[in-house]
Amino acid sequence: MTDLAAAPARAPVEKIWLASYPPNVPAELPPLHHSSLGELFEESCKRYSDRTAFTSMGKGLTYEAMERESRKIAAFLQAQGLKKGDRVAVMMPNILQNPVTVYGILRAGMIVVNVNPLYTPRELEHQITDSGATVIFVLENFANTVQQVLGKTPLRHVVVTTMGDMLGLKGHIVNLVVRRVKKLVPVWTIPSALRFKSALSKGASLSLQPVEVSPGDIAFLQYTGGTTGISKGAALTHANLLANKEQMGVWLDSAFIGKQRPEQLQFLCALPLYHIFALTVNSLMGMATGSNNILIPNPRDLPALVGELKKYPIHIFPGLNTLFNALMNNAEFQKLDFSALMLVFGGGMSVQRPVAERWLSMTGCPITEGYGLSETSPVATANRCNNREFSGMIGLPISSTDLAIRDDDGNDVELGGVGEICIRGPQVMAGYWNRPDETAKVMTADGFFRTGDMGYMDARGYTKIVDRKKDMILVSGFNVYPNEVEEVVAMHPGVLECAAVGVVDEHSGEAVKIFVVKKDPNLTEADVKAHCITNLTNYKRPRFIEFRTELPKSNVGKILRRMLRE
Template sequence: MSVTQPQPPRAVSSADKPWLAAYPEGVPAEIDASLYPSLVALMEESFAKYAQRPAYSFLGKEWTYAQVDELSRALAAYLQGLGLPRGERVAVMMPNCIQYPVAVAAILRAGYVLVNVNPLYTARELEHQLKDSGARAIVIIENFAHTLQQCLPNTPVQHVILAAMGDLLGLKGAVVNAVVRHVKKLVPPFELPQAVRFNAALAQGRRSAYHRPNIGPNDIAVLQYTGGTTGVSKGAVLLHRNLIANVLQSEAWEAPARRTIPASEQPTAVCALPLYHIFAFTVNMMLGMRTGGKTILIPNPRDLPAVLKELRQHTFHTFPAVNTLFNALLNHPEFDTVNWRNLRVALGGGMAVQAAVAKRWLERTGCPICEGYGLSETSPSAACNPVTAKTFSGTIGVPIPSTEMKCIDDEGREVPVGTPGEIAIRGPQVMAGYWQRPEETARVMTADGFFRTGDIGVMDERGYFKIVDRKKDMILVSGFNVYPNEIEDVVAQMEGVLECAAVGIPDEHSGEAVKLVVVRKDPALTEAHIREYCAANLTGYKRPKVIEFRTELPKTPVGKILRRELRGTPQPPATPTA
């Protein structure tokens, strides 16, 4: 499936790009996004070039580039054997395990479109994404099969490939599966009689012929679901050329730090961020593939003892993370048992990095946190601080190569330097649009090809950008977008709720947390009832941390809820009325 999209307009002159002066030596102003016709070409080049190098490390076992090549080719042949037409959508719902990159490579090599799915989604959230994307197949780990079972009849999915954590671990895999299923009890009961086991699919694929499709730059590679600027979860259409551009942009930006890695060491990155998130997808998996690096897959970053135990086994150079993970690691008593001294790049994204965390990280590791900025709609990276910086700037940095950014007013006019405006981005990494939502696409794209982010920022005279506010009511919880509209729509359907509103409040651990204000219709409705309902219908980071009851919600004369008035000090508990 190909999308026709005009090439971005000619870049403005360097005089209009004050940020170029901040570029470290050797970082180009532009990258050549036409270097590869597709992500498949990029991956296949690395499979051949780095065949004997380890590509991934997971639970103590390593897989070489040649092994990932063979596994993904077999799975691609199996998928093609299902009779799915070229351009069909295939979902992947797994944590960071070796099957994830194998499945991604297989889907793309087979000529299909990857749909990344958060494995912690509830059945309601999963159903929406599968129906909206039109996915006809899904690769899912058995830990979450019970969720799929609940909504499968309401989706277009016809083929289910079911993985288990230990599938590719050999003899050790049986032990891993037994622990996951019976000791940790991480696999709730499920019935998916039509599912084909991952290893069975591989075996069948090895007996089948693989046909390499002709995939071009304008073919769709990924549907990356996001709330965009409204709150309705929709797929950002990322073309092969969008993602290739961002991989090459990220490579160029990190090059000054990567050049300091000893020639005797394979570039190695820690992948603690979930691969279904576009940050890890591009900056860990695809950039690692491009540079012949090794990626250490961390299946559960919340299990800090396990994370630190794993990191003690490796020499690693790159660590993308969010502020909450940096902070949690710093506060763990075993932090100093890991050798952090080989770290060259600590990338902070997804949410604002706190100055106090950045200061402590530099003191403890010797490597500064380099904060960047991006969105699902920009594949994701758009701006970053120079990797050579030794001090924390408190900004999101400057636009990366081949990227233009500006601050604009509501009419789309650029505002003067130092004046707050909505950040707008133009570059080869900007999405083609939202999947089957032309009106939403038109709403966020300017006539001259800039994407309106919904974030309010200022640019200083050096070309550094700083986020000062959000135009939208989005809540940012540990780097994940949470939209009040979605929470309100879900809770409003609950018996006993007259009306409700959700807002973001400061939280020292997650940056922001969700506060839910409820007006009761039924006086018997309790906080416990609401929490139980939210647990069944919203994934963890979307659930309210604070629930407050009021007799009414503040509103404008025309009836619009004034969310800003709900963020302050809680009112005394309301006396419920029938």
């Protein structure tokens, strides 16, 4: 770990974006109200005790129950001999056990290691070994993966849960369907494994020993997707996440100017809680505001997702471009009542204009695009929540956040010039876990995090991403940004989704290739090329077009250009 507390004093930045702020949003955050996420959690559970905090498959868990059940997990962990700062892995989809476990770990002063449940044994082994996690909580559907790495990692305790563990009587039916009908639980054998219900039972007879947690202590190791090499753990402190929660809180408030705010907000939590976007925007924001998060275990099961949307009036919907696009092509989704929808927050990948415009037309609620990374807890910029028009920009730096656009030598470029987007603020990570070398590569001497994304800022302080630095395509000396090509191709009514990459070309060095999933089965290569001739200058036009039935995506739904290139 690199100690970034000793970084040089912050050089002043001309914050031209402040003139574009909503009227209620401060330039700088006041001091944090809480010293730890556990303190925030306990205060919310007391204040909103009788409200529902999380709902899964029709079963709700109140804030009072969240406090009780998470306290059992915290006491159980302490009884296993774990101390403050020890790492505990959580390998679950969006089920009630996830937040119960995560908040239990935090209350015990330990560090949460979020694990993607769909990891291969190789990926899991790396993350457990790198983090040094000694305990893992895992859904039985993925216990077979844990079994394969047990002897190669520091794991000493495995706690296995089932889909139905916290669903009451309904849980027995759910487990039967998952195991016997859908056959979603591969055979596993871990003799020393403890059942989740047994961990709760053990914790119920124990007292949680108070742990002093300070804002600078690490709360989460949030592993990056590994798209720039080996997966690294972004060390996020309690202060990082509390700051981002506060930053998002004042931004969220601006969405209700001139509107009647519901007594209790309902969030749709379709993005996985192990992902930083849902962790902060759903779980932490929901917790801080006394809201109810409707947990979706598998957002790819669109009929089930739409079925949940029919049951609850959703006020806040964080999502990705691919999810919005998929939903709009679902006939049942098109019939829903969207009158309760007050804020749709798009992040994780660029929101495409055709998707945003169709979404507004269909639902009446615009997509507010924001931007961030695991390393920034995650939100760094956002568009104003009262903007009806889609800007195509990632918005303004949020409170207490500085944004600089810099060249390869670390110098600020002129306003409007393209360079690397660099972020500085209280939400920026403490560094990569045990990787001072990698931390040094991304942190500047004056405390900015180099995102690896290329963009420019306009005179109003709005920033536009033109692409990942490494994804840029060089055609005969001209820069081509895949996002631009994709946005144009996606405008064609016959295209469902697409992805652009650079391929080797003996004449131009590189050429643009576009992978297309058809919405109209009659769409031809000639149709796509004709559309591009109208909308793109010659060197940006795709030379090669390949039709696919689907595009490779991460488990969050982000299209993986890297896999298409390979």
